[in-house]
Amino acid sequence: MSDTAKVWPTELRLREDKKTLHIAFDNGEVHDFSAEYLRVCSPSAEVQGHSPSQKKTVPNKRNVGIMKLEPVGNYAVRIHFDDMHNTGIFSWSYFLDLANEKDKHWGGYLAELEEKGLSRG
Numbered sequence: 001m002s003d004t005a006k007v008w009p010t011e012l013r014l015r016e017d018k019k020t021l022h023i024a025f026d027n028g029e030v031h032d033f034s035a036e037y038l039r040v041c042s043p044s045a046e047v048q049g050h051s052p053s054q055k056k057t058v059p060n061k062r063n064v065g066i067m068k069l070e071p072v073g074n075y076a077v078r079i080h081f082d083d084m085h086n087t088g089i090f091s092w093s094y095f096l097d098l099a100n101e102k103d104k105h106w107g108g109y110l111a112e113l114e115e116k117g118l119s120r121g
Contacts, residue, residue, distance in 0.1 A: 011024035017065075061083070061121060064081050
């Protein structure tokens with residue numbers, strides 16, 4: 001079991017503007033995630049596909065918000081976005097990957113948008 005699999009959130013709070021998710025973990029890490037970042041990196045099959053070649057680039061999500069958070073067992077949360085996407089299940093370890101590898105995920109997303117002539121919206 002990896003170290004991130006053992007990490008547990010101590011606080012999960014949606015900011016009042018519904019655009020930022022704040023998470024504190026029991027290892028001392030604290031992260032704020034924009035709704036846009038979470039939406040375009042959703043772990044859902046709709047976004048990730050069933051193989052790397054099926055991965056989708058999701059444009060026009062700059063202004064997406066989060067409507068609600070729904071616990072999934074004791075290991076994850078389902079995020080309901082205001083564009084009606086809600087099929088991604090975000091595990092605690094996935095949140096840490098998104099936080100610790102943000103340059104890779106966000107940079108890759110921005111490069112994909114540019115390559116495909118798409119916009120953040």
